[in-house]
Amino acid sequence: MKKQNISDAVIRRLPRYYRHLNDLCNKGVIRISSHSLGVKMGITASQIRQDFSCFGEFGQQGYGYNVEELRSEIGHILGVDQSHHLIMIGVGNLGHALLQNFRFSQCGFAVDAAFDIAPSIIGTDINGVHIYHMDELEDYIRTHKVDVVSLTVPKSIAQDLADRLTDLGIRGFWNFTNLELVSSNPEVKIENIHFSDSLLTLSYRIVNP
Amino acid sequence: MKKQNISDAVIRRLPRYYRHLNDLCNKGVIRISSHSLGVKMGITASQIRQDFSCFGEFGQQGYGYNVEELRSEIGHILGVDQSHHLIMIGVGNLGHALLQNFRFSQCGFAVDAAFDIAPSIIGTDINGVHIYHMDELEDYIRTHKVDVVSLTVPKSIAQDLADRLTDLGIRGFWNFTNLELVSSNPEVKIENIHFSDSLLTLSYRIVNP
DNA sequence: TAGATTGTTAATCGATTAACAATC
DNA sequence: TAGATTGTTAATCGATTAACAATC
Numbered sequence: 001m002k003k004q005n006i007s008d009a010v011i012r013r014l015p016r017y018y019r020h021l022n023d024l025c026n027k028g029v030i031r032i033s034s035h036s037l038g039v040k041m042g043i044t045a046s047q048i049r050q051d052f053s054c055f056g057e058f059g060q061q062g063y064g065y066n067v068e069e070l071r072s073e074i075g076h077i078l079g080v081d082q083s084h085h086l087i088m089i090g091v092g093n094l095g096h097a098l099l100q101n102f103r104f105s106q107c108g109f110a111v112d113a114a115f116d117i118a119p120s121i122i123g124t125d126i127n128g129v130h131i132y133h134m135d136e137l138e139d140y141i142r143t144h145k146v147d148v149v150s151l152t153v154p155k156s157i158a159q160d161l162a163d164r165l166t167d168l169g170i171r172g173f174w175n176f177t178n179l180e181l182v183s184s185n186p187e188v189k190i191e192n193i194h195f196s197d198s199l200l201t202l203s204y205r206i207v208n209p
Numbered sequence: 210m211k212k213q214n215i216s217d218a219v220i221r222r223l224p225r226y227y228r229h230l231n232d233l234c235n236k237g238v239i240r241i242s243s244h245s246l247g248v249k250m251g252i253t254a255s256q257i258r259q260d261f262s263c264f265g266e267f268g269q270q271g272y273g274y275n276v277e278e279l280r281s282e283i284g285h286i287l288g289v290d291q292s293h294h295l296i297m298i299g300v301g302n303l304g305h306a307l308l309q310n311f312r313f314s315q316c317g318f319a320v321d322a323a324f325d326i327a328p329s330i331i332g333t334d335i336n337g338v339h340i341y342h343m344d345e346l347e348d349y350i351r352t353h354k355v356d357v358v359s360l361t362v363p364k365s366i367a368q369d370l371a372d373r374l375t376d377l378g379i380r381g382f383w384n385f386t387n388l389e390l391v392s393s394n395p396e397v398k399i400e401n402i403h404f405s406d407s408l409l410t411l412s413y414r415i416v417n418p
Numbered sequence: 419t420a421g422a423t424t425g426t427t428a429a430t431c432g433a434t435t436a437a438c439a440a441t442c
Numbered sequence: 443t444a445g446a447t448t449g450t451t452a453a454t455c456g457a458t459t460a461a462c463a464a465t466c
Contacts, residue, residue, distance in 0.1 A: 006417070007456080007457070009456095009457070009458095010457095011410060011413055011414075012406075012410065014409070014410075014413060015403070015405065015406035015407075015409040015410060016389075016406065018409065019387070019389065019405070019406070033422080033423060033424090034423075034424075035423080043458095044459060045423090046458070046459050046460065046461095047458060047459075049424070049426085050425090050426085050457090050459090052425090053424095053426070057424085059424050059425080060423080060424070060465090060466060061422075061424040061425085061464070061465045061466045062421075062422045062423050062424075062465070062466040063422080063423070063424085063466065064422085064424080065424090077413065078409045078413050078416075079412040079413060079415065079416035079417075080409070080412065082416060084412060084415065092306070092310065093302070093305055093306030093309045093310055094303075094306040094310060096302055097303040097305070097306045098404075100302045101301070101303060102404055102405075103405070104408075106405065107408045107409055107412060109412070147415060148411065148415070171415070172411055172415050174407070174408060174411055178228070180225075180228065180250075187418065189411055189414040189415055189418075191407050191408070191410055191411035192407075193402065193404065193407050194224070194228070195402065196224065196228070196311075196312070196315065196316050197221075197228070198224075198383070198400050199313075199318065199383060200224040200287045200288075200316055201220060201223075201224060202381055202398055202400035203287055203288040203289065203293060203317055204220055204223060204286065205220075205398040206288065206293065206356060206357070206381050207287075208215070208286075208288075209396065209398075216432080218432095219433095242446080242447060242448090243447075243448075244447080253434075253435060254435095254447090255435050255436065255437095256433090256434060256435075258447095258448070258449065258450085259433090259434075259435090259449090259450090262448095262449060266448085268448050268449080269441090269447080269448070270440070270442045270447050270448040271442040271447050271448075272442065272447070273446085273447065274448090
């Protein structure tokens, strides 16, 4: 029975399921029960079945789940088969690293363009992605479909830039600046990667074992 | 009244509190009530007071919280005043970006050394951090205090490396590989940064608004 | 068939919110 | 003092776990 409102806790587990199912696929595993998957992931079989039941019925009594099929279903729920269009703003060390190493396509994203202000890199390509001057940003957005903007820019300009982009119609932000991006528009989806939050959590766990 | 077992949900909010309090400090704000902080952060005043009460009493009736004092208290709880020793393994694009831009010291971490196998960078310094050959890793760990290892290495070698490091006594891992690091030792603390989990979450929210 | 395992309903547990006496 | 706001206890809400009939 499909549910209407999926809780944040469930949503956050979906990519983890997807990661583990990819893993199993690569290992050639054909079928898995909620119990075995739970052991592998360190969660209960009950939770897994509850989670999946939010989206449909993917298993079979007495058999479990077909790994390849379940992987594909969860991938579909996550939208990896959607081909989102992403542009990157800010091609410093981190932006560069993402362009070079991150497998955007495996998440269903195409990186169509990158923008910066450093003359030394403007006009060049990194991993097939062309780097434009920031001055061309508005024009680009008006003439191309852009679903998500990846923000690897200095913290100081991030909020202003995000506001400007929201006005231009951008509804998705992948934010790497150590800043809590806010938007008054509920249509705007923001996903933050806060390195320092992560490292501080680790620090806490070490200090308070 | 201090609590014994702090829930994961509370721990995950601590760095956020810390971030917002830093922000307020920088803006010169002297005092804040749980209500105002809640508005700023998008959570209830009740939750904030409950969270803080796990660790002590930091406020004053009728006044609220002194921002600088609260910031310092939470910083202390997180261990930012501890000077943890961190070494980085893998100085590719991402490791390089972290060395160059991430403010480790603001999280209470000193980056003492980095390790890689690329001859072109071994022996050089990045932002004051010396890069050694991986062959020197074991020796280094035996002769220096290392609290945390940052893993910015290829996914394929991450688990083996982590196991080896655990045997050498390392108890903290900051893992950037798209792999679910596991350890049978409960003393070992692992904090993952999964870029793809984050991007997939964003994808989900865009596809299912 | 018999054993295994699902999807779902009910029970439990924990986290969030509300309320309020204490007090600055 | 009067108003504001804390820390904490109680009430509510939601998420996780357990149980089990259905069935492959």
